[in-house]
Amino acid sequence: MQQPIIELKNVTRSFTRGGGLLGGTPQRIDVLRNINLTIKPGEITCLVGESGCGKTTTGKIIAGLLPPSMGEVIYQGQNLSQLDKRAFSSYRKTVQLVHQDPYAALNPTQTIYAILSGPMFRHKLVKNKREALRSVSELLETVDLTPVEDFIGKHPHQLSGGQRQRVVVARSLILEPRLIVADEPVSMLDVSIRLSVVGLLRRLQAETQVAFLFITHDLAMAKYFGTGGNLAVMYLGEIVEFGPAETVIGEPKHPYTQALLRALPEPDPELTRAKEPVALRSLDIPDLAALPSGCTFHPRCPNYMQGICDGDVPGLVSQPDGRRVACYLYADGRGDTETRKDLA
Ligand SMILES: Nc1ncnc2c1ncn2[C@@H]1O[C@H](COP(=O)(O)OP(=O)(O)O)[C@@H](O)[C@H]1O
Numbered sequence: 001m002q003q004p005i006i007e008l009k010n011v012t013r014s015f016t017r018g019g020g021l022l023g024g025t026p027q028r029i030d031v032l033r034n035i036n037l038t039i040k041p042g043e044i045t046c047l048v049g050e051s052g053c054g055k056t057t058t059g060k061i062i063a064g065l066l067p068p069s070m071g072e073v074i075y076q077g078q079n080l081s082q083l084d085k086r087a088f089s090s091y092r093k094t095v096q097l098v099h100q101d102p103y104a105a106l107n108p109t110q111t112i113y114a115i116l117s118g119p120m121f122r123h124k125l126v127k128n129k130r131e132a133l134r135s136v137s138e139l140l141e142t143v144d145l146t147p148v149e150d151f152i153g154k155h156p157h158q159l160s161g162g163q164r165q166r167v168v169v170a171r172s173l174i175l176e177p178r179l180i181v182a183d184e185p186v187s188m189l190d191v192s193i194r195l196s197v198v199g200l201l202r203r204l205q206a207e208t209q210v211a212f213l214f215i216t217h218d219l220a221m222a223k224y225f226g227t228g229g230n231l232a233v234m235y236l237g238e239i240v241e242f243g244p245a246e247t248v249i250g251e252p253k254h255p256y257t258q259a260l261l262r263a264l265p266e267p268d269p270e271l272t273r274a275k276e277p278v279a280l281r282s283l284d285i286p287d288l289a290a291l292p293s294g295c296t297f298h299p300r301c302p303n304y305m306q307g308i309c310d311g312d313v314p315g316l317v318s319q320p321d322g323r324r325v326a327c328y329l330y331a332d333g334r335g336d337t338e339t340r341k342d343l344a
């Protein structure tokens with residue numbers, strides 16, 4: 001079996017809220033709790049969940065921009081916190097992050113040529129301007145920014161949002177990463193061009209076999225991008241369902257996944273009208289600083305079983321079809337991994 005690129009083992013991340021200038025007593029909030037996630041070479045993983053559930057924090061931990069508070073991040077068999085400088089620098093090249101905002105990601109004072117050739121010179125991938133021009137041109141062609149002459153001398157503000165995000169994607173490819181963490185890569189783009197950028201990412205994935213962690217709050221995007229890969233559904237800092245995207249989307253098991261899917265419009269308006277939303281018991285998302293006991297979805301869950309769901313935190317349990325679900329409807333919820341160790 002191929003060695004994973006990255007493994008998160010029981011990763012918990014806490015932040016302190018309040019105190020300092022804001023006044024009040026500082027409070028520790030556990031934004032991510034006991035996350036276990038393995039990303040293998042060439043694999044597509046979609047991470048989906050409502051805004052604020054911890055997706056970006058997970059992406060940052062995987063990209064090495066944020067350390068976990070507890071648990072381990074394993075890179076090619078080694079604990080990230082114990083890598084020496086050289087190994088850490090190799091890791092930072094292996095894992096590239098593409099985030100939401102292509103405006104913020106590009107230096108407004110540089111031309112596209114300077115933006116893309118900078119890392120090439122820094123990492124000694126090119127020796128002179130002639131080589132750099134050739135490599136930058138190839139890269140622009142790869143991300144469909146053609147004819148190249150129309151883009152290479154321009155500044156970011158002269159491009160559209162979609163074109164800028166293509167430049168960001170091009171830059172993420174320079175060091176030939178093995179994993180790209182794409183955090184809501186199209187959510188700031190016009191709806192009309194989202195699919196073309198996601199299509200580009202899929203094509204690059206197929207061509208280069210780079211692994212993808214595709215983060216989105218939009219299940220429709222996950223459905224489109226994630227075909228053939230895995231889907232992780234996150235709720236309030238925990239993964240509640242994980243499995244092959246087709247299985248999870250085709251027959252969601254966790255009531256939260258079911259609710260997300262029922263809210264999704266169908267291409268056929270008739271079908272959309274016929275779909276009944278899941279009747280949640282509450283629309284309020286609980287505060288991370290005051291998490292409900294047991295399954296954190298229980299105050300909203302239509303299948304809530306008193307005395308069970310509000311007891312212990314359910315663990316992710318493997319199902320016969322290969323997925324894992326953290327829900328007492330499907331097992332005793334104790335989990336088959338050590339995912340839900342008591343939070344000390
Ligand atoms: N640096 C930080 N300090 C304090 N709280 C943070 C910080 N970063 C994120 N959070 C909190 O962590 C939670 C998860 O955030 P995030 O990972 O950005 O969620 P998502 O990407 O799913 O919208 C949110 O409640 C957010 O307010």
Ligand SMILES: [Mg+2]
Nearest residue numbers: 055056057184
């Ligand atoms: Mg986010």
